[in-house]
Amino acid sequence: MSDVKIGFYGHVRQYHNLKAEIDKAISEVLESGSYVMGPKVGQFEKELAAYCNMKEAVGNNSGTDALLLALVAWGIGPGDEVITTSNTFFATAEAVWLAGATPVFVDIDPATCNIDTGLIEAAISPRTKAIIPVHLYGQCAKMRDIATIAKKHNLLVLEDNAQALGARGDDFGIGELSDAVATSFIIQKNLGCFGDGGALITNDPDLATKIRRLRNHGSLKRSFHSIGYNSRLDDIHAAVLSVKLKQLDKWNDHRRSIAKLYDQGLKDTSLKLPAALPGYRHIYHLYIVETPKRDALQAYLQEQGITALTHYPIAIHQQEGYPWGHEARICGSLEHTERSAACVLSLPMYPELTPEEAQIAIEAIRAWDKAQG
Ligand SMILES: Cc1ncc(COP(=O)(O)O)c(C=O)c1O
DSSP: OOOOOOOOOOOOHHHHHHHHHHHHHHHHHHHHHHHOOOOOHHHHHHHHHHTTTTSSSEESSOOOHHHHHHHHTTTOOOOOEEEEEESSSSHHHHHHHHTTOOOOOOOHHHOOOOOOOOHHHHHHHHHHEOOOBBOGGOOOOOOHHHHHHHHTTTEEEEEEEETTTTOSSSSSSSTTTTSSSEOOOOOTTTSOOSSSSSEEESOOOOHHHHHHTTTTHHHHTTTBOOOEEEEEEEHHHHHHHHHHHHHHHHHHHHHHHHHHHHHHHTTTTSSBBBOOTTTTOOOOOEEEEEOHHHHHHHHHHHHTTOOOOSOOOSOOSSSSTTTSSOOEEEEEHHHHHHHHHHEEEEEEETTTTTTTHHHHHHHHHHHHHHTTT
16 A cells, blocks of 8 residues: 555645634634625625626625526526536536526537537527536636627527636636626635635626525515525635635646646656647646546556546436436537546646645556556
8 A cells, every 4th residue: 555645635735824814814704793795705706806807796605506596697497498518517507407497418629628619509499598618627618609609699608617717718818708607616616615605707787786686585685585595605705715816826827837747747648638728728627637447547546545536427418317307408429528427537636736746646647557558
C-alpha cells in the first residue's frame, strides 16, 4: 500500500488557508442576528454581479434552483422544449423537468465535451423555447454560435455556469451573449460555500425582480405573496462567499498552472487530454482525461493513494428509469456523450493541490500507461 495520499478535494486546506478571515465573517453574521435575507446576502450579490460584469445577481439555495427559477420566471413549462446536453450533472435536465418542460438532448463536441453547436438547429421544433448550454469542466461553450441561433429562432439562452465562474470565451464573457446565467456554490465548485448555494445572474432587471420574488415565497414585501419557493441563500454562506470571491481569480490561475503540468506530463501517453479552445480562458473546474481503460486507471490510482473521480459515468439519458414518466427527446445520436460517460476520468484539481502532488499523480499515470504496452 502506498504512503501517498492525494485527495480529490482541498476543502479543508482551503478553509485553513483563510481561517482567520472566514471565522471572522461567520462570527459577524452570528453576532448580527441577521441570518436570512440579511445584509451579507445583498453585499455578496453586488460583489458577484460586479465580478461577472453584469447588472444583477440574485442568491438562492442552489444552482439547480437558479436554473429552475429562471425557467419558471420565463413561463417555460408543460408543452415547451429546452435544448441541452446529456453529458452534464443531472441537475441541468432536472431543472427543465421540474419546470414541467421537456429537455431535448443533442450530442457534445468530442473535443471539448460541450454542446455541439452544429447540432442545435436540427433539434429546434415549434415547441422550443430555450437553450441551456453548460460550460462543462470550466470551459465556455461556443456562445457566439449559440447566440446567433437563439436570435434567429427567437429562443432564450440560460447559461449553466455551475462549473466555470471566472472563465471566458475568446471574445466574449459569460453572460454577455445570453439572457441569464445560473451558478452553483456547492462546496466542490470553484467558488464554494460550506454547504449549498447558488445564484442567478442577469442584465435583465425584470428577470432579477421575478427571481427575487420566486426565491422567497413569491414575496418582495413582508406579508404580500404570490406562489414561489423557499430558495434563499443564507447570510453565513454569503459572508463566506464574499471572502472567497476575492481569491477566485488567483485560484483559477493556479488550476490553469496545474493543468499545464498535467498537459506537459501526460502529452506523450495514450490518454486523450482536455482541449482548451484557442483564446478561451478554461478554468479547469475539472481536469479530465479519456481512456477506454478508465475504470482500470481509476482503480490503479486509488491503489497508489490518488483519488480520481468520474464526471459523469452515466449520462442523463442512460439513467435507470429515464425519463421517469416525463417527456424527453433525443435528437440524433449521442455517441460522443456515451463515449465520454464510459471513458472520462477527472484527476485531482484544486487550488490547494501542490505542483509536487500533481507531479506524483503524473508519474503514477505514466507508470500505468507504460505497463499497458
Ligand atoms: C453543470 C451543473 N449544473 C447544475 C448543478 C447544480 O448545482 P447545485 O448542486 O448547486 O444544485 C451542478 C452542480 O452541482 C453542475 O455541475
